[in-house]
Amino acid sequence: xxxxxxxxxxxxxxxxxxxxxxxxxxxxxxxxxxxxxxxxxxxxxxxxxxxxxxxxxxxxxxxxxxxxxxxxxxxxxxxxxxxxxxxxxxxxxxxxxxxxxxxxxxxxxxxxxxxxxx
Amino acid sequence: xxxxxxxxxxxxxxxxxxxxxxxxxxxxxxxxxxxxxxxxxxxxxxxxxxxxxxxxxxxxxxxxxxxxxxxxxxxxxxxxxxxxxxxxxxxxxxxxxxxxxxxxxxxxxxxxxxxxxx
Numbered sequence: 001x002x003x004x005x006x007x008x009x010x011x012x013x014x015x016x017x018x019x020x021x022x023x024x025x026x027x028x029x030x031x032x033x034x035x036x037x038x039x040x041x042x043x044x045x046x047x048x049x050x051x052x053x054x055x056x057x058x059x060x061x062x063x064x065x066x067x068x069x070x071x072x073x074x075x076x077x078x079x080x081x082x083x084x085x086x087x088x089x090x091x092x093x094x095x096x097x098x099x100x101x102x103x104x105x106x107x108x109x110x111x112x113x114x115x116x117x118x
Numbered sequence: 119x120x121x122x123x124x125x126x127x128x129x130x131x132x133x134x135x136x137x138x139x140x141x142x143x144x145x146x147x148x149x150x151x152x153x154x155x156x157x158x159x160x161x162x163x164x165x166x167x168x169x170x171x172x173x174x175x176x177x178x179x180x181x182x183x184x185x186x187x188x189x190x191x192x193x194x195x196x197x198x199x200x201x202x203x204x205x206x207x208x209x210x211x212x213x214x215x216x217x218x219x220x221x222x223x224x225x226x227x228x229x230x231x232x233x234x235x236x
Binding site: 001002003004005006007008009013015016017018047105106109 | 119120121122123124125126127131133134135136165223224227
């Protein structure tokens with residue numbers, strides 16, 4: 001199973017709508033980096049509104065994919081972090097400090113376009 | 119397996135990135151109609167760029183879901199119809215005559231916003 005990645009102008013949109021298992025998370029990491037390379041995307045919005053539970057492995061993969069995307073030159077906005085996920089992330093010591101966040105997909109896209117100066 | 123449906127302002131975005139089996143297609147039909155009801159979406163873009171083969175059952179489900187969405191008051195744009203899919207649709211006698219189409223997701227969204235007068 002793969003997470004669909006949509007291209008919208010020079011941004012990529014990802015909506016994760018079910019709990020990720022480890023294999024899917026790693027596949028997603030690979031797919032996203034490949035798609036950034038393929039499309040020269042400048043920004044990425046990852047919407048995790050539907051995720052209400054996150055474990056340490058998935059949190060790490062998510063943190064890694066953000067850092068990797070940055071290395072490749074793409075800004076990342078994470079949207080729709082649920083209360084329980086926010087609690088878990090902080091309790092796991094994952095602060096996602098340098099990451100842009102927003103309440104939902106629309107605000108995330110707005111924030112991204114603003115950051116990209118569009 | 120479910121097809122993710124993204125909400126972007128008053129539109130829904132769907133990107134079908136793998137061949138649909140019959141069960142997934144029916145589940146998608148149900149999910150989309152439910153989401154239209156839930157979000158009061160006025161427009162829908164269904165991107166099928168990644169689909170390079172379509173059979174008569176899936177074509178029928180796709181045609182049905184477009185008609186059903188219209189009944190619920192939402193305009194539908196289909197984007198990224200591949201040559202082989204276009205050939206199959208016409209050979210099957212499915213002309214999708216009243217459906218808006220566009221070459222890719224971006225053009226589809228533009229067309230939809232134009233139709234919705236935004």
